[in-house]
Each structure stands twice: as structure tokens, then as C-alpha cells.
Amino acid sequence: MDKKMLTIDLNSHVLLDKAERDGVETIYDRKLGFKAQCGFGLQGSCCRICGMGPCRITPKTPRGLCGADEHTIVGRNFARMVAGGTAAHSDHARDIAHTLLLSSRDGNYQVKDEAKLIALAKDWDVETEDRDIYDIAHEVAEIALMEFGKPFGVSRFLKSAPVQRQQVWKDANIEPRAIDREIATIMHSTHVGCTADIDSLIHLSLRTSLSDGWCGSMMGTRLSDILFGTPTPRETEANLGVLEQNKVNIILHGHEPSLSEMIVLASEDPELVALAKEQGADGINLAGMCCTGNEVTMRHGVRIAGDFHQQELAIITGAVEAMIVDVQCIFPALARVADCYHTKFITTSPKAKITGSTYIEFKEEEAFDNAKQIVREAILNFKNRDKSKVLIPELKSTGTVGYSVEAVVGQLDRVVNSHIDPAGTVKPLVDCLTSGVLRGAAGVVGCNNARVVSNESHITVIKELIKNDIIVVATGCAAQAAAKFGLMDKSARKYAGKGLATVCELVDIPPVLHLGSCVDISRILDVVSACAKFADMDMCDLPVVGVAPEWMSEKAVAIGTYVVASGIDTYLGIMPPVGGSAKTVQILTEGLKDIVGATFTVNENPQELAATIISDIEKKRVHFEA
Ligand code: BF8
Numbered sequence: 001m002d003k004k005m006l007t008i009d010l011n012s013h014v015l016l017d018k019a020e021r022d023g024v025e026t027i028y029d030r031k032l033g034f035k036a037q038c039g040f041g042l043q044g045s046c047c048r049i050c051g052m053g054p055c056r057i058t059p060k061t062p063r064g065l066c067g068a069d070e071h072t073i074v075g076r077n078f079a080r081m082v083a084g085g086t087a088a089h090s091d092h093a094r095d096i097a098h099t100l101l102l103s104s105r106d107g108n109y110q111v112k113d114e115a116k117l118i119a120l121a122k123d124w125d126v127e128t129e130d131r132d133i134y135d136i137a138h139e140v141a142e143i144a145l146m147e148f149g150k151p152f153g154v155s156r157f158l159k160s161a162p163v164q165r166q167q168v169w170k171d172a173n174i175e176p177r178a179i180d181r182e183i184a185t186i187m188h189s190t191h192v193g194c195t196a197d198i199d200s201l202i203h204l205s206l207r208t209s210l211s212d213g214w215c216g217s218m219m220g221t222r223l224s225d226i227l228f229g230t231p232t233p234r235e236t237e238a239n240l241g242v243l244e245q246n247k248v249n250i251i252l253h254g255h256e257p258s259l260s261e262m263i264v265l266a267s268e269d270p271e272l273v274a275l276a277k278e279q280g281a282d283g284i285n286l287a288g289m290c291c292t293g294n295e296v297t298m299r300h301g302v303r304i305a306g307d308f309h310q311q312e313l314a315i316i317t318g319a320v321e322a323m324i325v326d327v328q329c330i331f332p333a334l335a336r337v338a339d340c341y342h343t344k345f346i347t348t349s350p351k352a353k354i355t356g357s358t359y360i361e362f363k364e365e366e367a368f369d370n371a372k373q374i375v376r377e378a379i380l381n382f383k384n385r386d387k388s389k390v391l392i393p394e395l396k397s398t399g400t401v402g403y404s405v406e407a408v409v410g411q412l413d414r415v416v417n418s419h420i421d422p423a424g425t426v427k428p429l430v431d432c433l434t435s436g437v438l439r440g441a442a443g444v445v446g447c448n449n450a451r452v453v454s455n456e457s458h459i460t461v462i463k464e465l466i467k468n469d470i471i472v473v474a475t476g477c478a479a480q481a482a483a484k485f486g487l488m489d490k491s492a493r494k495y496a497g498k499g500l501a502t503v504c505e506l507v508d509i510p511p512v513l514h515l516g517s518c519v520d521i522s523r524i525l526d527v528v529s530a531c532a533k534f535a536d537m538d539m540c541d542l543p544v545v546g547v548a549p550e551w552m553s554e555k556a557v558a559i560g561t562y563v564v565a566s567g568i569d570t571y572l573g574i575m576p577p578v579g580g581s582a583k584t585v586q587i588l589t590e591g592l593k594d595i596v597g598a599t600f601t602v603n604e605n606p607q608e609l610a611a612t613i614i615s616d617i618e619k620k621r622v623h624f625e626a
Helices: 010-022 027-033 039-043 070-102 114-123 133-149 156-160 163-172 179-189 198-228 257-267 270-278 290-300 308-316 334-339 364-380 405-415 427-435 456-467 476-484 490-495 498-507 521-534 554-565 582-596 606-620
Strands: 234-238 248-253 284-289 303-306 322-325 344-347 397-401 440-444 470-475 512-516 544-548 569-572 600-602
Touching: 010 308, 070 133, 070 179, 070 198, 070 257, 070 364, 070 554, 070 582, 114 133, 114 156, 114 198, 133 179, 133 198, 156 163, 156 198, 163 198, 163 521, 163 582, 179 198, 198 257, 198 290, 198 521, 198 554, 198 582, 234 476, 248 257, 248 290, 248 308, 248 364, 257 270, 257 284, 257 290, 257 364, 270 284, 270 364, 284 290, 284 308, 284 364, 290 303, 290 476, 290 512, 303 308, 303 476, 308 322, 308 334, 322 334, 322 364, 334 344, 344 364, 397 476, 397 512, 405 427, 405 498, 405 521, 427 498, 427 521, 440 456, 440 521, 440 606, 456 470, 456 476, 456 490, 456 606, 470 476, 470 498, 470 521, 470 606, 476 512, 490 498, 512 521, 521 544, 521 554, 544 554, 544 606, 554 569, 554 582, 569 606, 582 600, 600 606
Parallel strands: 234 303, 248 284, 248 322, 284 303, 322 344, 440 470, 440 544, 470 512, 544 569, 569 600
Antiparallel strands: 234 397
């Protein structure tokens, strides 16, 4: 196999060779095994919603058995992707809300950011004067949980948006109500014999996606910061070279920080550190993958092992004692790969049990004990490592991570003249955007997708943007790609245009800022919202874009849709499965402009995608330069 056509990550090349020698199958082998993908699936024009089908749309069979046309079929499939993504993000937030409800002064989970809790409590009209912080936390958690199923009213987080944006949502009748209700409404409306009107299907998708962005995800981030601390800038390293030759290597993979936070604590437990030494190891080395990796690097600087496409390769190093997972983006294939080495593949959530794994259920009520048990399993597995099977690739990059909104504002304060301007605002950022020193800002987010060369689109797009003075904020596996390729190191300002490089030097930041996990795209919404409010503009009038060069998950579809619904033009490097309906494509790429002031653009060539973004950002600057 020509590895260059599969991934641009050189560590991955080394490990793909090893996989071949070890006779282990990876995602890339399976990709090559699929000679051609199903055209109907790619176009979204296969209907499997009832048992009469599947009905596949062709020029000769333009309607399904019930009479649904291609627009209804494609639109229903798209809406269900949005519902699936919203469900995943929001269920994550629900678990964090339950964890906040369990928090106590002497329990497993404490409130780490009291100021953020008080601010949210005040926002939600919760009494804060003369109350115990845990009483406040529990009342906030209960209100948060009500956001999932309350019978009346709209999301409590909508008021964090600029008033102009709130009016757009009101006028379009897409203010999201309770999260579970929006998801259930899509599942009902796309049942056989319900909505058969593409405009309505897109309308439902917009409203449900907003319940992800402006409720579920926002809740996930805020409550995680309250419980685990709001991230601050810190140094880290990224790529599989962070694995250690003589330490117990534990990979934290998945999404919810309630587990990984406890594993971080357990790995520092003196009893377990001593046990590791007894077993002949020099210590315990935690490394993160996917969004759990982002959560723990943002808050603790835990090093990043890699991204979605490297999860099998981590085990193939032969140096991983345990791969610990919770929910989302976990390959079922890990069970088979782990079987070829000594690695324990430990699943922990009843929502993501995987055949062939070792299941150790993680219960928040017994969090620290569960975490210790899991870490102990890893340590005791160290003696089973077969040194002849170990190959840890050398490459790793350095970078600075941990840019919460508060951290970004904190960095901006370095350039505030305290005699003229107040500290603690986004004014310096707005000034850079209005003056043109920065031409714009881009949130580059999302996954790896085996339909393209892993990491190539991320890195090509990001490099082009920063070269053209567009500051990049990144989350998810896009952030991990940027970190692996050194773009989160402050020295990466050498790749930036003159304006961005100057800003990076003055404010002491890299040109690509790590804002966290995919749920933390809510941080991007918060920054854009703060800038829009400061400039007294709607979000759609700022030279700001969303980009998902290698997206693949349903969560990414929900994200893209709420980002557009928030007025931010969104650029995709992978065509979503909507090509089977010209009307759907027209609405998503043009029609949404009239409803929410933003649209999707798709181009699978990353150079062309970047060029379009740069030119569109320049066009958007008219609002500043008029
Ligand atoms: O939520 S970027 S592959 S890890 S879905 Fe998954 Fe995609 Fe990575 Fe996090 Ni987001």
C-alpha cells in the first residue's frame, strides 16, 4: 500500500509498516478493501426508514414505494444525522449535569470554578447570596437537567447570543425548546408518513442543531469547567512519540471528562505509583486520544497520543498497557487489534459496550475507586509487555494548549492600555479584526475521514489560513492534527502572515489556538458572540468562518448545521450525503442565507477550499470597511 495516499503522518507510516509485519488489519486496510462505496449512500438517496424498502432513487425509480421523492428521502436522512449528533453531544452534557448533582465537598467531584458556577447561577436566576456553594451547584444541575425535557420554553442559553441573532432565530421559528424534545420531534417527523417537505425537514434540522450548540454542547462545556476547572494555557506534546519505553502507558480515549479526570487523579495516587515501580516500570504515562485527549490536555497538559485515525496504531506500538474508553468515536476494531498485543482494551460505559473488550463499568458514585481499579489493571499488565513487539515512533511536537475563552481574554489583556481600555474584554481582538491586522478568524474543527488522506486537508487549510492573516481556533481531531504538526507551538508564527505573526508575538500565543473538544465548539460560539456584541453586530456580519476539512461523524453534521444557524458560514472538505437532492443542496448552499444569514460551501480539494475561505472572508470585511 502507498502510505502517502492514506495519511501524511510519518509516525502513522512507521506503524502501518509494523501492522503489515505483525499481520494486523487497520482502518486503512479496510478502506482499500472497499473497492467502491455505495453511490446511493453517498448521495443520501437510499431510504431505509420503513420495512418496505430499502428504496433507492434512480431516474427510472424516482420515488420510493410510499411516493417519497428524492428531496424527502435525502432531507429525512440529513435530519436524522443532525438528531444523532445532537443526541450524542447532549447526552454527554446530561452525564456531566448528573455529576454536578453528585458533587460535594468531601466526595469524588468538587466544584473547581466557583466563579463560573455563580455566573451561571445568576444567569439562571438561582439565589446565590449566603448559600453553600454545593446547594447552588445542585440547584444549577437540576435546572440543567430540566433543559432536556422541560415542557415549555426555549433553551436558557439562547440569551448568551447577540440580540440580533436571537431575533433571527425567533423570526425563523427555530428557537430550540427542550433538547430531548427536538431530537424526538425529528425522529417522529421523519417516521414513514410524516414530513415530506424539504423546507420543513431543513427547518427541523436547524432547530434541533441549535439545541446542540446553544444548549447541550454549551451545557457540557460550562458544567465541565465548573467541575474540573476552566482551562488555562499550558505546554504539552503531541503524537505517538509521547508513549514511553519504560512506563506504564495508558491511553485515555473517548469523550466525557468525568472518567478521565478521575484516571488522572488515580495515576497520581501514591499506592498506584508505588505499584508501577514494583512492577519494574519507571512510572505511569497517561496520553490522550480524540476528545478525551483534548479535555485532559486542556486542563492538565496530558500529552496527546493522536487522533481518531491513530487509535489502532497506538495499540500497534506494542507499548500500551491499557486503552481506556468511554463513549463515541471508538473503533469496534480495537478489540481485535488489542488481541494481537498485550494491551487491555477497557470499556467503561453501558452506552458503549464492545464485544471483545474488558468491561469495567464506571459509576460516578464510585468514581475514584473505579478509576483506581482501571489503572491497577493497566499497571499489572506491564509485565505482559513483549519487548520484541514494541515500536514507539520518534516524532512528537510541542505546543501550547488550554485556550478557554477566559484564557484568550487573559492573553489579550497583555496589550490593553489600562489607562484607556478596560481589561477582561475582547476589544483587542475586535480592534485587530476591524483594523485588518487580522483579516478574519476561522474555527477549524472535526474528525479524520478515510475518504481523504488523513490530516492532509486539516494541515493544508490551516497553513493557508494563517499565512493569510486569518487566526485559527481549533477543536476535536482538527486540533490534534494541528498540534501534531507543530502549529500550536508559539514558534509556528513563522508560518503566519505579517499581521497574525505580530499579534501572536504581542499577545504571546500560537497562530492556532486549541479550544478543546468538539463539545467545546461552544467556546467558539462564545468568543464570536462576545466579539459581535462588542461591535454591536450580528454574528453573520463578522469575518469569521467554520471549517470542517475532514468531518465524518453525525456530531459533525449537527455542529455544521448549528454553526450555520448561528450565522457563521461553514466550509466542508467532505461532501455530506445530500447530493441526491438538488433542492437540498440548493437550500444548504444558498437558501439558508435568507433564513439564517449563512450557508455551507463544499470543496474536497483543500487548496481550493482554503482559497474560497480567504476570498469569502475578504468579502465579509465590507461590514468593517464601509
Ligand atoms: O467529538 S472530531 S472523530 S473525537 S467526532 Fe470524534 Fe470527530 Fe474526533 Fe470528538 Ni468530534
